[in-house]
Amino acid sequence: xxxxxxxxxxxxxxxxxxxxxxxxxxxKKALEELEIAREDLVMVSGxxxxxxxxxxxxxxxxxxxxxxxxxAATAIKAxxxxxxxxxxxGDGCSYGExxxxxxxxxxxxxxxxxxxxxxxxxGLTKGQASPMSRRGFMTPVxxxxxxxxxxxxxxxxxxxxxxxxxRADCGDxxxxxxxIMAAVRHRGFSLVDVFQPxxxxxxxxxxxxxxxxxxxxxxxxxxxxxxxxxxxxxEAGPFPIGVLYAHDTNKTFEQNLAAYGADSLPLYRRKPDMxxxxxxxxxxR
Amino acid sequence: MNxxxxxxxxxxxIVISGEAGQGIQTLEELTxxxxxxxxxxxxxxxxxxxxxxxxxxxxxIRISSKRVDAYVRRIDLFIPLNERxxxxxxxxxxxxxxxxxxxxxxxxxxxxxxxxxxxVSRQEIIDEAGNIxxxxxxxxxxxxxLMEINETEAxxxxxxxxxxxxxxxxxxxxxxxxxxxxxxxxxxxxxxxxLTLAPSESAKTAPRFYGSEAVGIGALAGGCNFxxxxxxxPSTEVLTFMAAQAARFGxxxxxxxxxxxxxxxxxxxxYAGGRAMVTTSGGGFALMCEGVSLAGMSExxxxxxxxxxxxxxxxxxxxxxxxxxxxxxxAGHGEFPRAIFAPGxxxxxxxxxxxxxxxxDRYQVPVFILTDQFLLDSSALAPDLDTGRLSAESxxxxxxxxxxxxxxxxxxxSPRGIPGHGEGIVCSASDEHDEGGYITEDFGLRVRMMxxxxxxxxxxxxxxxxxxxYGPEEYRVLVVCWGSTVTAIREAREKLKIMDLSVLHFRQVxxxxxxxxxxxxxxxxxxxxxxxxxxxxxxxxxxxxxxTFQDTVxxxxxxxxxxxxxxxxxxxxxxxxxxxxxxx
Numbered sequence: 001x002x003x004x005x006x007x008x009x010x011x012x013x014x015x016x017x018x019x020x021x022x023x024x025x026x027x028k029k030a031l032e033e034l035e036i037a038r039e040d041l042v043m044v045s046g047x048x049x050x051x052x053x054x055x056x057x058x059x060x061x062x063x064x065x066x067x068x069x070x071x072a073a074t075a076i077k078a079x080x081x082x083x084x085x086x087x088x089x090g091d092g093c094s095y096g097e098x099x100x101x102x103x104x105x106x107x108x109x110x111x112x113x114x115x116x117x118x119x120x121x122x123g124l125t126k127g128q129a130s131p132m133s134r135r136g137f138m139t140p141v142x143x144x145x146x147x148x149x150x151x152x153x154x155x156x157x158x159x160x161x162x163x164x165x166x167r168a169d170c171g172d173x174x175x176x177x178x179x180i181m182a183a184v185r186h187r188g189f190s191l192v193d194v195f196q197p198x199x200x201x202x203x204x205x206x207x208x209x210x211x212x213x214x215x216x217x218x219x220x221x222x223x224x225x226x227x228x229x230x231x232x233x234x235e236a237g238p239f240p241i242g243v244l245y246a247h248d249t250n251k252t253f254e255q256n257l258a259a260y261g262a263d264s265l266p267l268y269r270r271k272p273d274m275x276x277x278x279x280x281x282x283x284x285r
Numbered sequence: 286m287n288x289x290x291x292x293x294x295x296x297x298x299i300v301i302s303g304e305a306g307q308g309i310q311t312l313e314e315l316t317x318x319x320x321x322x323x324x325x326x327x328x329x330x331x332x333x334x335x336x337x338x339x340x341x342x343x344x345x346i347r348i349s350s351k352r353v354d355a356y357v358r359r360i361d362l363f364i365p366l367n368e369r370x371x372x373x374x375x376x377x378x379x380x381x382x383x384x385x386x387x388x389x390x391x392x393x394x395x396x397x398x399x400x401x402x403x404x405v406s407r408q409e410i411i412d413e414a415g416n417i418x419x420x421x422x423x424x425x426x427x428x429x430x431l432m433e434i435n436e437t438e439a440x441x442x443x444x445x446x447x448x449x450x451x452x453x454x455x456x457x458x459x460x461x462x463x464x465x466x467x468x469x470x471x472x473x474x475x476x477x478x479x480l481t482l483a484p485s486e487s488a489k490t491a492p493r494f495y496g497s498e499a500v501g502i503g504a505l506a507g508g509c510n511f512x513x514x515x516x517x518x519p520s521t522e523v524l525t526f527m528a529a530q531a532a533r534f535g536x537x538x539x540x541x542x543x544x545x546x547x548x549x550x551x552x553x554x555x556y557a558g559g560r561a562m563v564t565t566s567g568g569g570f571a572l573m574c575e576g577v578s579l580a581g582m583s584e585x586x587x588x589x590x591x592x593x594x595x596x597x598x599x600x601x602x603x604x605x606x607x608x609x610x611x612x613x614x615x616a617g618h619g620e621f622p623r624a625i626f627a628p629g630x631x632x633x634x635x636x637x638x639x640x641x642x643x644x645x646d647r648y649q650v651p652v653f654i655l656t657d658q659f660l661l662d663s664s665a666l667a668p669d670l671d672t673g674r675l676s677a678e679s680x681x682x683x684x685x686x687x688x689x690x691x692x693x694x695x696x697x698x699s700p701r702g703i704p705g706h707g708e709g710i711v712c713s714a715s716d717e718h719d720e721g722g723y724i725t726e727d728f729g730l731r732v733r734m735m736x737x738x739x740x741x742x743x744x745x746x747x748x749x750x751x752x753x754x755y756g757p758e759e760y761r762v763l764v765v766c767w768g769s770t771v772t773a774i775r776e777a778r779e780k781l782k783i784m785d786l787s788v789l790h791f792r793q794v795x796x797x798x799x800x801x802x803x804x805x806x807x808x809x810x811x812x813x814x815x816x817x818x819x820x821x822x823x824x825x826x827x828x829x830x831x832x833t834f835q836d837t838v839x840x841x842x843x844x845x846x847x848x849x850x851x852x853x854x855x856x857x858x859x860x861x862x863x864x865x866x867x868x869x
Contacts, residue, residue, distance in 0.1 A: 060704035072553030268558025284492035
């Protein structure tokens with residue numbers, strides 16, 4: 001049994017062959033190899049099939065509302081900066097319902113890792129378009145095909161100067177694990193968009209499609225070069241896989257908070273300062 | 286024109302009116318500070334238009350020899366700061382009002398209403414201080430003179446408040462202040478008014494704050510260390526207050542991108558061991574409703590401050606109303622327990638906001654502080670504030686291996702662990718879950734989990750705040766109110782002097798105290814007073830007790846109840862009954 005496996009039976013809600021199985025293995029291996037103690041880890045998710053991932057990992061988790069994982073994760077990290085916070089949710093949850101939080105969480109730059117299961121479709125609601133669906137993708141709702149420009153999370157993240165921006169393909173478990181490890185290690189907001197086929201509702205973007213339509217970045221790509229990263233992020237066929245952008249220049253959200261200016265204790269270890277509060281009330285007398 | 290001096294022996298109501306950006310707020314602060322330093326009780330209420338410059342804003346300042354915290358319609362002294370300042374006050378200026386202002390600012394038609402017009406000259410300010418913007422300092426000097434505060438003391442208060450400590454600026458303000466004192470001594474102006482209030486030591490030593498500060502102080506006392514919010518009048522002042530105190534008290538304060546983020550941040554913080562609050566108003570709170578439901582399901586404590594303003598939609602952004610009780614009462618899909626406090630005074634706001642944190646933590650439920658623009662933006666002394674009663678209970682446990690976040694217990698309350706504190710793991714889910722926090726679709730377990738969560742309501746009822754009675758224990762007429770309307774109603778009761786009339790004030794509107802039905806049924810005649818159009822709280826009381834109200838007094842024009850308005854309404858109702866009107 002592996003460190004992050006449950007010691008009880010788990011009834012996993014995923015379809016046979018789902019990309020989530022490969023991704024969860026990569027995540028568990030990455031966390032294990034990083035030697036993160038179980039009690040120091042919190043996984044945060046929203047709603048959807050991907051968002052069930054934390055339930056299948058033996059660790060603390062906060063599985064909140066659809067689209068709202070980032071506000072919760074940001075606050076958890078700010079409340080106890082000693083915790084390692086990893087967010088996992090789908091492309092609908094992260095980029096659709098939670099689109100506004102995605103933008104502003106990047107701007108805030110909490111030291112968290114965000115893994116997005118990108119299958120270009122809504123699975124749990126049975127096959128509607130996601131913000132990542134390609135043009136022309138037919139669904140029971142988009143009956144004449146998707147006509148909207150697909151969302152580009154990597155370009156958006158780079159434009160907002162996110163600390164770490166990467167793409168992985170869960171078909172390659174080993175490489176995915178390595179990218180996730182680099183993301184968790186990196187200080188600041190780390191985004192890993194993971195190609196993850198939905199075998200039930202997306203017959204177009206399959207394991208094979210993702211493999212045929214992507215390539216790994218090689219050592220000629222400099223992740224410290226924002227312009228080069230942006231150029232790579234705009235490539236949409238084939239899609240580059242790997243670390244597009246990584247830099248370590250901005251202060252994290254937690255580091256910017258006045259609450260940690262004079263005191264590094266997590267919030268739960270603090271008591272209200274009544275003498276100081278009495279002084280404040282006295283100043284109103 | 287009446288040349289006799291007008292004497293104010295108990296209480297004076299001063300209204301200063303001008304446009305946004307003219308420094309009315311500063312003048313209000315200065316005057317209140319000066320009155321308190323003299324040993325007078327003081328109350329201020331400013332009303333502003335939803336704009337940054339221009340328009341017409343005003344402040345009412347009541348200075349009194351005894352506790353004062355209600356809004357009055359009466360204006361004893363009216364001070365216009367520009368030519369349009371009198372426009373909106375035509376119906377409040379009477380023969381008992383004295384207007385002090387420049388000839389260009391006082392509409393001459395007012396002299397016909399019989400009010401006393403005491404003219405001063407703004408030209409004096411321009412000539413001697415060099416700029417009309419020092420006019421407010423002269424008004425302040427005049428008011429200090431009226432309160433018999435010596436000029437040195439007034440100068441000290443004024444310079445303490447000035448942003449620019451530049452020598453020439455201080456000097457010009459001092460010149461203007463002296464002009465104000467001159468107006469006071471002028472027999473045709475200030476000489477015609479006498480303020481002979483009795484000062485008291487208790488007023489000198491009582492703290493004075495705005496309702497918004499009281500909410501903030503209460504939060505800090507309750508151990509609040511995380512505040513995430515999106516600005517929205519009238520709740521923003523709480524956000525501002527907490528931001529100013531963030532470094533001093535170690536509070537994480539974050540302006541969220543929207544209210545949905547704000548509430549999900551607050552819930553995340555509580556999950557990780559923080560004590561979080563959001564501050565918002567009706568429209569913003571409407572966006573938070575799914576989050577409230579998440580707090581209910583995940584049994585995460587949560588404190589939400591909702592400062593009401595008139596809706597629907599954007600409504601009257603800078604005005605007051607009690608229109609959001611139903612919203613807060615029913616916010617969030619599904620069924621789960623909650624508690625709602627409704628402070629009436631600054632003391633209440635401190636005490637109940639503080640208590641909200643302990644209550645939320647103890648029973649792992651959302652707790653609401655429901656205030657309104659009137660309470661938040663008015664200031665008064667809080668002589669009854671007992672800081673000894675403020676405390677912050679914490680109910681976090683250190684987890685052991687095998688810890689289950691939602692373990693079944695007799696009380697329905699599971700010991701609450703947080704991640705990173707102990708050997709266990711803490712799993713929290715918005716889906717229905719088992720004891721460990723893992724998703725379940727087991728129907729039997731669903732029922733047991735619902736029963737466990739709903740059982741907490743019994744505790745909330747048991748510890749509910751009892752309503753407060755003002756007036757005789759034996760009453761025939763009972764005036765029922767909640768939240769901020771209590772101050773005007775209390776003062777109206779004192780004014781009316783009706784022997785068998787009492788006022789019942791609910792500081793907690795949900796769940797209701799178990800004795801509520803008994804207290805209500807003791808009265809022959811129940812009158813409901815609410816600052817809304819439909820009597821939301823009255824309906825809630827009827828729903829829970831089966832007891833109805835014979836009369837209702839409702840107000841929803843965006844302004845708070847004045848003492849006179851309440852007194853007039855009650856007199857009208859009671860006179861009708863006494864003169865043979867049939868009882869329903």
